[in-house]
Amino acid sequence: MNVKDIGTALAQLREQAPLVVNITNYVVMNNSANALLAIGASPIMAHSREEMAEMMAFAGALVINIGTLDRTWIERMTFAVEQANDTGKVVVLDPVGCGATSLRTNSARHLAALAERLIIRGNSSEIIALAGQTSQGKGVDSQDASDAALDAAKQLVEQYQAQVVISGATDYIVNAEGIYTLNNGHPMMTRVTGTGCSLSAITGAFAAIGETSGLAAAAVMSVAGEIAAEQANGPGSLQAALLDALYNLDAETLSKRLKLSQLS
Amino acid sequence: MNVKDIGTALAQLREQAPLVVNITNYVVMNNSANALLAIGASPIMAHSREEMAEMMAFAGALVINIGTLDRTWIERMTFAVEQANDTGKVVVLDPVGCGATSLRTNSARHLAALAERLIIRGNSSEIIALAGQTSQGKGVDSQDASDAALDAAKQLVEQYQAQVVISGATDYIVNAEGIYTLNNGHPMMTRVTGTGCSLSAITGAFAAIGETSGLAAAAVMSVAGEIAAEQANGPGSLQAALLDALYNLDAETLSKRLKLSQLS
C-alpha cells in the first residue's frame, strides 16, 4: 500500500460511508463518533446483548475499546466479538491501559484471542503489556515507541494472526508482510484525550471497506492531527481542528504531507 | 405560532431557565447539557430510580433519548416517564436508531405509548420506523425527509396524541392542528453527533415553559446551526460555533433568518 492507495481508500470510505459499531469507553464515545462522522463513516455506539447480533449483521466492522472497563462491559465486548466472528467482520481492539491493571491486561488478551479477524491499535506500553511484558502505565495517553514495542507487535502478529498499529511519535504498522512507519502527527495530540481512540474507530471504518492493515487510518489521522496542531493554540482548539482536518482532508494534502516508509 | 411568538418564547425561556431532566445516551450527554445551558435552560442529567420521583416533582420536563440503550436503561426510562405522567410533565422522546434494531423500535413504541403528554423528535427514518414501517438505519445521523415520513408523523400524532418533529433538510412540525415546515439548518450538522439530540433537549426546555409544539426549539436550533455552519471550517468548529450561536441568538436574527411556512 502506497500513498496513492491511501487516497483511494479514503475516497472509497467517503463513498461507502460504512457502518462501524463501537463499544468504547464513556470518556471518548463522543470523540469517536465525531471522528467517524468527520472522516465520512457512519458510527453506531451500542453495547446491549439484545441488539448486538442484529447490529453486527449489517455493520461493517466492530471497534472494542477497554477504557472504563468492568465485568459488565467485558461480557458485552465478548458477546460482540462473537457476533463479529459469526458474521466475518473485523474487530479493532484498543487495549486502553493494558498493563496498568491485571483486569485490563487479562481482558485485552481474552478479547484478542477471541477475535478471528483482528487489528490491534495501541501505544507502545499497551502493546508491550499485551504481548506479555509488564509495564505500569503512565495514564492512558503516554507515548513512546521503541524496539521493545516493535518486538511485542511482531509477537502479537504471530500469536493472534493480527495486524498491529503502534501509535507514537513514529507510528508503526506491523503485520505478517512487514513494517511501515509513519512520521506525521504532533506531540500535542497526546494532551487531548481520545485521539488514539479516534484512530481506532477510524481503523474500523477502513477495515469495513477492506483496508485491514490499519495503515490508511493511521496515515489519515496523523496527517489530520499535524494540520490541526499547526492551527491550534492548545489542546482545546486542537480537538476541534482535528475534526475539521479529518473532514477536509483530501488525497493531494495526504500525498504532500505523508512521511511513510517501509521498514522491512 | 409565528416568528414573533418564537422570539417571545425564547425570551421567556431565558428568564425562567427551566429545569429539564434528561435521560440520554452516553455519547451526547455533554452536548445536550451544553445546548441547554447555551440556550438558557438548566439541565439535570440523572437516571436513578432512587431520585427520579423527587426530580420530576420540581423539573419542568423530561427528555428521553434511546441511544446506547439496554435493559437497565429501559427500566429507568419507563420509571421516569411514569413520574413525568404523575406530575403532569411533558415527555420528549428521541427514538435514536428506531428501526435499526427491534430493541430500539420496541422500546421507543413502549415509551411513546406510556407518555401522557408526548413530543416525538426524530429523523425521517426513525419516525417511519416508529410508526410501523421497517427501515434499516444508516447509522443514527441520517437525514432525509419524505412523504412517507410525513404520513408516519400524522399517524403518530393520532396514535399517541403526540406532537411530532421530523428533522432533516426540511424540518416538519406536525400536530393535530396542522403542519409547519422549516428550511433553515445546514447539511454539515449531520456530520456532528448530537445535534438532533440537542434539539430534543431544547424541545424539552421549551415544553417546560408551555411551548409544546416543538416548533420554537426546531426554529432556534436550525437557525443557530445555520449561523454556526457559516462560521465553521468543519464539524469540529461547527460544534463550538453552534453553542455560541445558541447563546447569542436574539429575536431579531431569528426573525430575519427563519424560513417558516405552514403546510396545512
Next chain:
Amino acid sequence: MNVKDIGTALAQLREQAPLVVNITNYVVMNNSANALLAIGASPIMAHSREEMAEMMAFAGALVINIGTLDRTWIERMTFAVEQANDTGKVVVLDPVGCGATSLRTNSARHLAALAERLIIRGNSSEIIALAGQTSQGKGVDSQDASDAALDAAKQLVEQYQAQVVISGATDYIVNAEGIYTLNNGHPMMTRVTGTGCSLSAITGAFAAIGETSGLAAAAVMSVAGEIAAEQANGPGSLQAALLDALYNLDAETLSKRLKLSQLS
C-alpha cells in the same frame, strides 16, 4: 500560600505529571480528562472494583464526583474511597447536585464521612446542603456564594477535617488555618457544563503533589477561565479556549491576573 507558591506548584505539577484517578459522572468525563491533560497531569478514568485497589496503589489522588449517581456508582465510589484511605491518598469530593435530592445529599455525606484526607469542592448551594441546610438545586451549575455557604464550609472543615473550596463569582478556600478568596473567573463559565467538575479534577492533581488546600487549583482554573472568556464568543468557544488557557498558563500570567486575598 501566596501567588508565587501557586506558580511553583504549577511547575511541579507539570514536571511530575501525577496520576489522578477519577470516578466522575458520564457528562463530564471527557472534560475532566482533558482538563487534567491540559494542565499537565495524567488522568485515569476508572470505576471497577476489579482494578481500583491496584490503581489507587500507584495513583496520586482520587476524585469523586456524584453527578449521574445511582446505587452501583455509590458502591464503586465507596470502595474507591476505602482504597484511597488504605494508601493514604487524598480524596476530592465534588457533591454535584447535593441538596437537590436526598440520594445525592446522603451519598455525599456518606463519602465525606468515609474519606480520611478530604477536599470538598462545590458551589454554594451544594456546600450548604452538605452541611445540613436544605436547598433545592437550580440545576447543577448554579453559582452564588454567601455568608451561609461560608458558615457551612467552616462547619464541614471541622466535621470532616476537610479542606473546602466554594466556587462562585468569588471563590472561597476554607480550611482550619483560615479563608482565602479569589476574584477571577467569568460568569460565562457557568454556561458550560463541567467547569466545576474540571476544577475538582485539577484539585486532585495538585493534591497528588502535596498542595492539598485546593487554592492552587482554584487559582489556575479561575485565571484560565477568565482568559478563555476574553477570547470566546460564547460557551462553545469558551470550552476549547479554557483547555488552551490551562495548557498555556504560566507563572507570570498567574501572578499578573490573580486577585487573591486572605479573609481571615
